[in-house]
Amino acid sequence: MADENAPQGPLPVVDWLKLPEAGDPYLEAHKCTKCAAIYLGERKSCSKCAGRDCLEPMRLANRGTLYAYSIVYRSFPGIEVPYVSAIVDLEGGGTVKGNLIGVDPDPEKISFGMPVEVVYKDALGRKDREGNSYISYFFQPAQG
Numbered sequence: 001m002a003d004e005n006a007p008q009g010p011l012p013v014v015d016w017l018k019l020p021e022a023g024d025p026y027l028e029a030h031k032c033t034k035c036a037a038i039y040l041g042e043r044k045s046c047s048k049c050a051g052r053d054c055l056e057p058m059r060l061a062n063r064g065t066l067y068a069y070s071i072v073y074r075s076f077p078g079i080e081v082p083y084v085s086a087i088v089d090l091e092g093g094g095t096v097k098g099n100l101i102g103v104d105p106d107p108e109k110i111s112f113g114m115p116v117e118v119v120y121k122d123a124l125g126r127k128d129r130e131g132n133s134y135i136s137y138f139f140q141p142a143q144g
């Protein structure tokens with residue numbers, strides 16, 4: 001008999017990060033079929049056009065451009081600083097906040113509009129009570 005409490009492999013840090021059994025992880029948004037507004041996570045109605053039952057799941061692109069960022073020097077205990085908190089406009093729509101990695105936390109090295117890609121990695125070794133690890137998403141400067 002399988003132990004239901006046994007670690008079942010990594011869990012997504014947010015419910016809109018999808019980990020399909022086959023294939024690569026991806027971020028999922030919901031897009032309004034009436035006004036094309038895009039939201040992360042599930043919702044029942046569109047807050048832009050007030051449409052109901054018009055939101056369809058949409059797989060977000062893994063490439064985008066840096067819209068804004070902030071270098072964070074103070075955070076919660078156990079969180080290594082400095083790090084770069086970023087807001088990225090994804091190709092095809094969707095704006096996502098996350099950490100920018102793979103670049104020094106130095107304004108000289110980071111520019112608005114720079115191309116970035118979404119990467120999926122272990123969430124810095126954090127685990128829940130059952131010992132499950134988490135998969136998170138990060139941005140990094142686009143390679144080539």
Ligand SMILES: [Zn+2]
Binds near residue numbers: 033037
């Ligand atoms: Zn709408």
